[in-house]
Amino acid sequence: SQTxxxxxxxxxxxxxxxxxxxxxxxxxxxxxxxxxxxxxxxGLQLLFYSVGIGQISSxxxxxxxxxxxxxxxxxxxxxxxxxxxxxxxxxAWSVLDGSFFGQGTRLTVV
Amino acid sequence: xxxVQSPQAVILREGEDAVINCSSSKALYSVHWYRxxxxxxxxxxxxxxxxxxxxxxxxxxxxxxxxxxxxxLYLTASQLSYSGxxxxxxxxxxxxxxxxxxxxxxxxxx
Numbered sequence: 001s002q003t004x005x006x007x008x009x010x011x012x013x014x015x016x017x018x019x020x021x022x023x024x025x026x027x028x029x030x031x032x033x034x035x036x037x038x039x040x041x042x043g044l045q046l047l048f049y050s051v052g053i054g055q056i057s058s059x060x061x062x063x064x065x066x067x068x069x070x071x072x073x074x075x076x077x078x079x080x081x082x083x084x085x086x087x088x089x090x091x092a093w094s095v096l097d098g099s100f101f102g103q104g105t106r107l108t109v110v
Numbered sequence: 111x112x113x114v115q116s117p118q119a120v121i122l123r124e125g126e127d128a129v130i131n132c133s134s135s136k137a138l139y140s141v142h143w144y145r146x147x148x149x150x151x152x153x154x155x156x157x158x159x160x161x162x163x164x165x166x167x168x169x170x171x172x173x174x175x176x177x178x179x180x181x182x183l184y185l186t187a188s189q190l191s192y193s194g195x196x197x198x199x200x201x202x203x204x205x206x207x208x209x210x211x212x213x214x215x216x217x218x219x220x
Contacts, residue, residue, distance in 0.1 A: 032207075036210075043197070043210055046208070057207065098142065098154050098156075099142050099199065102151060103150075
């Protein structure tokens with residue numbers, strides 16, 4: 001069956017520190033992969049979108065970056081976190097018959 | 111490009127019905143529906159593809175009107191467990207990026 005793993009579930013980081021969030025997918029090949037951010041009580045903002053290894057589309061200019069080193073691995077990074085980077089980060093994948101989210105990472109920048 | 115959902119919020123009594131709409135100004139390839147409980151990741155409900163179709167999932171069903179570029183989610187005989195925020199995600203082409211509406215908050219009261 002198809003599953004998606006995202007970790008960690010919660011993270012508290014100081015301003016200016018680096019960030020690395022990882023997402024892996026099992027049970028499917030060549031999925032479209034996404035990173036979304038959700039502020040409290042708000043909608044899902046698309047940050048990055050990937051259709052294949054090394055192919056990343058950035059949707060929102062900011063101090064975040066994404067990489068896809070393997071077909072089923074998607075990484076979200078930052079060199080220096082800002083207070084405004086706090087939020088609920090969600091990895092998702094989609095194929096022809098649907099799309100699914102990981103459990104999410106609740107990031108608090110202090 | 112972001113789809114528009116209506117209403118923004120709805121309050122129901124158990125057993126009542128509700129309709130949530132998702133409209134786009136552009137021609138859509140697919141519409142994905144999700145339900146998100148507070149503090150959790152969105153859960154995939156169903157996908158509808160262009161060509162106009164309907165799908166059912168227990169007491170939750172949806173339709174896609176290709177002429178209007180509008181999808182509707184129907185919740186019948188609502189249960190307390192239906193409470194949450196409902197999102198539609200839309201893609202303009204097969205394999206295209208998934209963009210979400212702003213969400214509809216549904217509260218079912220006893």
